[in-house]
Amino acid sequence: MADSETRPGTDERYDPQAIERKWQLVWEAENTWVVANPGSPEFDESKPKSYVLEMLPYPSGEPHVGHLKTYSVGDAIAHFRRRRGYRVVHPMGYDAFGLPAENAAIQTGEHPREATEKSIASFREQFMRWGISIDWTRELGTHEPSYYRWTQWIFLKLYERGLAHRHEAPVHWCPKDQTVLANEQVIDGHCERCGTLVELRQLEQWFFRITEYAQQLLDDFELLESWPENVVTMQRNWIGRSEGAEVVFRCGELDLDFPVFTTRPDTLFGATFFVLAPEHPLTEQLAEGTEHEQAVREYVNESARASAEERADEAHQKTGVPLGREVVNPVNGERIPMFVADYVLMEYGTGAIMAVPAHDERDYEFAKAFGLPIRRVIEGTDPEQARDDDGLPFSGDGQMVNSDRFDGEHNREAYGEIVSWLASDGRGEAAVNYRLRDWLVSRQRYWGAPIPIVYCDECGMIPVPEDQLPILLPDVEDYAPKGRSPLAAAEDWVRTECPSCGGDARRETDTMDTFVDSSWYFLRYLDPKNDEQCWSKEVANYWMPVDQYIGGVEHAILHLMYARFFIKALHDIGVLEVREPFANLFTQGMITRDGAKMSKSRGNTVSPAENVERFGADSLRTYICFMGPPIKGGDWSDEGVEGIFRFLARLWRLGREVAGRAEPGGSTDGADGHARELLAKAHWAIDKATRDIEPRFQFNTAIAAVMELVNEIYRLKDGLYGEPTGAATVRFATATAASLLFPFAPHLGAEVYEWLEDARVWEQPWPEADPELLERDTYMLVVQVNGKLRDRIEVAADTEEGELVELAKGSQNVQRHLDGKAIVKEIVVPGRLVNLVVR
């Protein structure tokens, strides 16, 4: 369509396709959203920086409505900040490695790279079609060798610092995807990706020592400016810090020490038995030679077969077997029997517990099931609890009993004394325990970054020297997982030379978890073409941290905690100043349709591409921001999009009419009557929209304010064209509407603004509300009698309190309700209401 079609007065209808294409070409031709780094000649020091970032998409097929929402929200913020005087970097990339592309490859034979790059092309095209203001010079895909070279480099740095290590451990194995998974990727015992029940397997794997940073991950919440409370809570719970003591129970017979972690050292005197997890490495040795040997072996094997879910499911049905051994309770020298039971988890603490049935529900159940003694050592101060012998298990606080020299003390006070008493002769010590496990990062899959390690018979495990990076992912014929990485089949690739001795060596064939790729992409955006280093320190230190991060809450733990860990490690490695990657986090809610999550199998998906075709990107983006507060989810409605389309068309027509009737540049000074009223409405809308966009992220009400302004212009405009300041005011109000709508509907905003002001709206500062115009000279005084609304009276803004009361009493409707009654109280809230209390 010819350019002239979008000029005022030459066509009949709002044609979003033409307008959007026009502006997209301008932005592309002029590199409007490209931003220079410090050190480059174009760098403008005068502005403060702002890094606005949305979580990068995983490219699979075409973008869906969730993507549209994320980038619409992020783009609104990016535009808003630019016009508020910030130098904004707003990049885009693709989280391109991962299982779905690989699984598709197994089915179709198409190389995952091809499928992924096809999808990337489709994402890129859609993002451009949506008019998202991205600096495309910074685009990257995590599957590109120029990117994963640095993923491998970071791996080596972590390895150097002892933060990447390989060891054997019970790990989660997904039998469908044929790979191990990180703890964080197991949801209720199921694979996060495919939903299959996971198994526990004893395997040697690569881990990142995120546990080293457990305390920092907790402490540094302090450094964040604004994160949703629920995300912080979820991470806190996931890290799961507990304070307590490690206490050693000794099995003299076999000369073995069994340390346990407990948060209740004050209940040590109540320990009547001792339990090991079935996976505990010493169970076999303990049972050996006892009458229980066979039973223990069977129980351990049984537990190994059972999934984590099955074990959790039999929640209240405690099972276990005796070991036929005893350990000594270090506080009283008592010998207590040992058991193996699956309610004790190997992954937490030491894999062994002291059982205090009187004060722990789980131990209580086990004791009841196995007829074991239950000894109360704390009496509740609540008289009812104290009296009631059967108030067990009792988890509250109170006086210690049956506890030797501590009898009579309050348990909270004895707590510290017991710990230091044990510590004094090496029987235990104060300890902190975390639920957080190390991050398992190796995967037995093809489509990921190879781990840059080589195994040599002579030298052992050798990291690949930096100058040999990247270790390129070789092409293979068969992607199907067989319990080992498909890379193992690429014999030529696997066989290599030892970097240390030059002899024969073999490459590590596992690839890295894709969450490794996405833990640092926001740093590479800052310096994406750098071949010398991962990023220039100067550049990264300038832009970091991300000032506003936007994405789905589903990443509350996984991605957001891994990235936090990475940034702390990179700080310690010395390549980055900041300690936290994301200063502010916004999590948007999910869009549903007919109340259900959109999915292909349900057939309730909404295609952004189709809708953009029909209504234009502006309508779609504005609708998504208008359907409710973006933090909440919302149900998709086709009528809703049409409604927004009608509104945009209404603004378009208004702009055209105003452009044709009022000359640019008229002054609104001295506007009075309706002109003043309209001017005030425009400034009200500026004020409202500004406060709603940031920090509230209430885009729906910001857009509603613009709608109100447009409605007001329609209501008043025809009477204003004849007045001295009228036409200029209508023009100003209309241009303001376009300007305020620009972050949500950038194409139409730019178009209408250009007609009216002959300028580029994105180059104009965000409008400021004039405080004088926000003040009204009159307001509606609310008059209540006994708190019930009886009248509204228009009064001058500066009316005195006494006069307000007189005016209120003078109202006819109020009079009727006062009739024959005495006024006992007059409440006056100036600027708002008068309430007359009568009896």
Next chain:
RNA sequence: GCGGGCGUGCUGGAACUUGGUAGACAGGCCAGGUUUAGGUCCUGGUGCUCGCAAGAGCGUGGGGGUUCGAGUCCCUCCGCCCGCACCA
């Protein structure tokens, strides 16, 4: 079970800062107008009940409380959603 959040017209939602006009703005529906026609555009109406109207009564999940005044604060019950779930 534990922790957190929410509950407002037919629907999405508004009422923020500070307890002070409940239902902004939209969608839907109803009526009227413009149009050859329209899935266009414009105007009006739309919480419930009574009333021609003016107006009155009721109304923010149920019950109770604080207050001149409660969607908002407190207590309690019900319902829905999310997170965690044998973490010693």
